[in-house]
Amino acid sequence: MRFFExxxxxxxxxxxxxxxxxEAIKAFATRFDPQPxxxxxxxxxxxxxxxLCASGWHTxxxxxxxxxxxxxxxxxxxxxxxxxxxxxxxxxxxxELKWLKPVYxxxxxxxxxxxxxxxxxxxxxxxxxxxxxxTGTNQRGEPVISFVSVAFIERRKKPAx
Amino acid sequence: MRFFExxxxxxxxxxxxxxxxxEAIKAFATRFDPQPxxxxxxxxxxxxxxxLCASGWHTxxxxxxxxxxxxxxxxxxxxxxxxxxxxxxxxxxxxELKWLKPVYxxxxxxxxxxxxxxxxxxxxxxxxxxxxxxTGTNQRGEPVISFVSVAFIERRKKPAx
Numbered sequence: 001m002r003f004f005e006x007x008x009x010x011x012x013x014x015x016x017x018x019x020x021x022x023e024a025i026k027a028f029a030t031r032f033d034p035q036p037x038x039x040x041x042x043x044x045x046x047x048x049x050x051x052l053c054a055s056g057w058h059t060x061x062x063x064x065x066x067x068x069x070x071x072x073x074x075x076x077x078x079x080x081x082x083x084x085x086x087x088x089x090x091x092x093x094x095x096e097l098k099w100l101k102p103v104y105x106x107x108x109x110x111x112x113x114x115x116x117x118x119x120x121x122x123x124x125x126x127x128x129x130x131x132x133x134x135t136g137t138n139q140r141g142e143p144v145i146s147f148v149s150v151a152f153i154e155r156r157k158k159p160a161x
Numbered sequence: 162m163r164f165f166e167x168x169x170x171x172x173x174x175x176x177x178x179x180x181x182x183x184e185a186i187k188a189f190a191t192r193f194d195p196q197p198x199x200x201x202x203x204x205x206x207x208x209x210x211x212x213l214c215a216s217g218w219h220t221x222x223x224x225x226x227x228x229x230x231x232x233x234x235x236x237x238x239x240x241x242x243x244x245x246x247x248x249x250x251x252x253x254x255x256x257e258l259k260w261l262k263p264v265y266x267x268x269x270x271x272x273x274x275x276x277x278x279x280x281x282x283x284x285x286x287x288x289x290x291x292x293x294x295x296t297g298t299n300q301r302g303e304p305v306i307s308f309v310s311v312a313f314i315e316r317r318k319k320p321a322x
Contacts, residue, residue, distance in 0.1 A: 032222040034229055048250060056252065057222045061193040064218050068195055089209060091217065091260065093308075098254040147254075 001071055002078070003086040003156035004128030007118055015066040015111040020054050022105045028058040053102035059109065059145050060097065063134055066111050089127055089152025097147035101138065109136040109144060116148070120155070127152045162232055163239070164247040164317035165289030168279055176227040176272040181215050183266045189219040214263035220270065220306050221258065224295055227272050250288055250313025258308035262299065270297040270305060277309070281316070288313045 022041070029038030033055035036043030044052040075085045103109060117131035130153050136145040183202070190199030194216035197204035205213040236246045264270060278292035291314050297306040 031226070033225045048248075055225070056254075057218065057225050061218045061222065064194045064216070065192070087209075090263075093217075093257070093259040095256055095258065096254070097256065097258065099252060102251070 001074060001086045001088045001153060003084075004118065004120075004130070004153045005156045007115055007130055007153065009115050009118055011115045013070060013113045015063070015070050015113060017108050017110040018062050018066065019106060019108045020058075020062075020103050022052060025052060025054045025058065025103075025105060028061070029055045033057055049102050049104075051104050053104045056099040056145070059099070059103050059136060060147070062109070063111050063136060063145070067113070067134075086154040086156070089124070089154070091149060091151045094147050094149045097145070099145055101142050101144045103136075103138070103144050107144075108139045110138075111136050121152060124152060126155055128155050129153075162235060162247045162249045162314060164245075165279065165281075165291070165314045166317045168276055168291055168314065170276050170279055172276045174231060174274045176224070176231050176274060178269050178271040179223050179227065180267060180269045181219075181223075181264050183213060186213060186215045186219065186264075186266060189222070190216045194218055210263050210265075212265050214265045217260040217306070220260065220264050220297060221308070223270070224272050224297060224306070228274070228295075247315040247317070250285070250315070252310060252312045255308050255310035258306070260306055262303050262305045264297075264299070264305050268305075269300045271299075272297050282313060285313060287316055289316050290314075 026039050029035070035055075037047040037049045037053060038044070038055050041052045044050070071088065078085050111134065113132045113134050115130060116133050119129050121127040121129050129150055131148060131150050133148050134146070135143055137143050187200050190196070196216075198208040198210045198214060199205075199216050202213045205211070232249065239246050272295065274293045274295050276291060277294050280290050282288040282290050290311055292309060292311050294309050295307070296304055298304050
């Protein structure tokens with residue numbers, strides 16, 4: 001992770017894309033969201049979704065996986081250039097999560113993130129807060145998920161105690 | 162699921178409780194949130210969390226599993242009494258998700274839900290919208306997760322077309 005001071009509002013990150021296979025959809029849903037339209041093709045066909053589709057929590061969790069991978073690549077690139085790597089702190093949470101369209105079998109979702117706000121933390125000296133808007137878009141260009149999240153990021157210069 | 166008309170604001174549901182084992186924490190995080198403090202005890206000890214703890218998406222996904230199980234029990238009870246079962250429609254999303262405390266190994270989280278708003282759907286005749294506040298509380302009585310979600314529920318009497 002770059003330091004808080006090096007992150008600008010308006011920056012966009014392409015987190016990559018994932019194709020949701022029937023196997024992956026059923027594996028997640030069997031464990032965490034075993035509703036018929038997430039685990040059984042025939043039942044899904046009869047449901048309001050019309051076909052097997054991913055649990056919304058699955059679509060969201062894949063975003064997390066891609067974000068972690070993105071940050072790992074960024075950390076590796078910083079280290080390769082001999083630059084220091086900032087710590088990413090805990091996330092206080094999320095807001096406005098919207099599941100806008102179902103994610104069906106073999107849909108490919110492209111995840112992207114945009115920085116919409118940065119501010120120094122009052123409660124944690126040495127840390128800043130970054131607010132990001134996260135989106136997933138399918139291969140037809142339709143948004144399927146959108147949410148806003150907040151994370152603590154280490155500051156480059158610690159304020160005087 | 163009971164029908165929309167049978168659900169009242171203020172109703173509370175106890176969804177049950179789950180103990181987060183190290184094995185389950187690592188299994189989820191390896192797949193979806195492979196940050197050191199979710200997959201490696203030694204690295205977690207050195208992190209700001211101080212010990213291995215669950216991915217926030219894991220804590221949220223377990224809520225979904227308990228909700229589905231609760232609804233299944235309710236459907237079974239309705240059928241056993243010979244009563245009709247209402248369909249649960251898609252969820253448009255949730256808001257104000259807060260991870261309030263880390264969920265550490267062997268913490269037992271009790272999940273509960275309270276109906277905070279009901280209204281007929283304008284966009285989908287025959288359906289109502291239920292807004293619920295969901296919480297997870299650990300064995301020390303500390304809230305660890307809180308969010309508000311919305312779901313479509315079938316109405317008992319379809320309005321005239």
